[in-house]
Amino acid sequence: MASFVSIASMTRPSRPKRRRPHVGGGTPVWLFDLDNTLHHASHAIFPAINQAMTQYIIDALQVERDEANRLRTGYTQRYGAALLGLARHHPVDPHDFLKVVHTFPDLPAMLRAERGLARLIRALPGRKIVLTNAPEKYARAVLDELRIGRLFERVIAIEHMRDRRAWRAKPDPAMLRRAMRDAHVSLADAVLVEDTRSHLKNYRRLGIRTVWITGHLPAHHRAEGVPARLPGTGRPHYVDWSIRSLKSLRSGTRSGRLKRRHPCSRLTDLTRR
Incomplete structure (x- = not known):
């Protein structure tokens, strides 16, 4: 191991x-x-990214957390990346999405x-x-x-x-x-x-x-x-x-x-x- x-x-x-x-x-x-x-990444990075993606979807699309999680996981499974589904089906700025959900001030510790x-x-x-x-x-x-x-x-x-x-x-x-x-x-x-x-x-x-x-x-x-x-x-x-x-x-x-x-x-x- x-x-x-x-x-x-x-x-x-x-x-x-x-x-x-x-x-x-x-x-x-x-x-x-x-x-x-x-x-x-499963140690700390992925949990943080998933949380940030869900919150971004809540704020951008004005949906409840359960729906945001459903969209995030569904688009990831369907397209390979949540961004692709969001860019295709919703008025989301892809560059802003990528920047927000992948920014970590404490990256070395994670x-x-x-x-x-x-x-x-x-x-x-x-x-x-x-x-x-x-x-x-x-x-x-x-x-x-x-x-x-x-x-x-x-x-x-x-x-x-x-x-x-x-x-x-x-x-x-x-x-x-x-x-x-x-x-x-x-x-x-x-x-x-x-x-x-x-x-x-x-x-x-x-x-x-x-x-x-x-x-x-x-x-x-x-x-x-x-x-x-x-x-x-x-x-x-x-x-x-x-x-x-x-x-x-x-x-x-x-x-x-x-x-x-x-x-x-x-x-x-x-x-x-």
């Missing part, structure tokens, strides 16, 4: 030197989700992350990109507090997922294809590390490889509602790897705890130097 430490209490290491992105050649391109993947996080990320071969439904300012603030911002060549946040017609977010397939083209990433080289199963399921259909990280999730999310699994696999069929800790991305292949789901998957080989 992953161990977590308060970011505010950590001794901050020196910033790593920026690496030049490597393009092409079949090397892996790691697409890391942010919340509950690179840090333990963060929890795995020990040695920077070392774990740095050890992975290939390119690293953050792919998050959160706004860019919040994402970069979290990465800076975690001291891992310079390990990623870019942050693809929800503002960057928009097209000319509408706001988009994970798990929108067209958005991912466009984002990967812009980043010069082949879908065959992409490895999505993510806590949300619906995102993994949608994107596995595009041919990318999927890693489901569960160590940051509340226990009831890990134990309940797991979709049907292939006989004998022990994980959903659209998940290539299921891990509890990011350290497994390096140590799993050597220890044998993590095995390839599909004969054609190159993920095992790619995590070896």
Whole structure:
């Protein structure tokens, strides 16, 4: 099980030197989700965001709290992000919504992350990109507090997922294809590390490889509602790897705890130097 430490209490290491992105050649391109993947958002961040979203909906739409919660959860499940439903069906300013619900004066004290996080990320071969439904300012603030911002060549946040017609977010397939083209990433080289199963399921259909990280999730999310699994696999069929800790991305292949789901998957080989 992953161990977590308060970011505010950590001794901050020196910033790593920026690496030049490597393009092409079949090397892996790691697409890391942010919340509950690179840090333990369920500890304090998610409860605060959910509370702020509900209050924003109450104030903006003049509805009762139960209705605001219903809209927030319903839009998140339907569209992948509450913002998309609000922008589509209500007169809400998306930029103001994102700013209000993702602003935390005490962010360092709210963060929890795995020990040695920077070392774990740095050890992975290939390119690293953050792919998050959160706004860019919040994402970069979290990465800076975690001291891992310079390990990623870019942050693809929800503002960057928009097209000319509408706001988009994970798990929108067209958005991912466009984002990967812009980043010069082949879908065959992409490895999505993510806590949300619906995102993994949608994107596995595009041919990318999927890693489901569960160590940051509340226990009831890990134990309940797991979709049907292939006989004998022990994980959903659209998940290539299921891990509890990011350290497994390096140590799993050597220890044998993590095995390839599909004969054609190159993920095992790619995590070896």
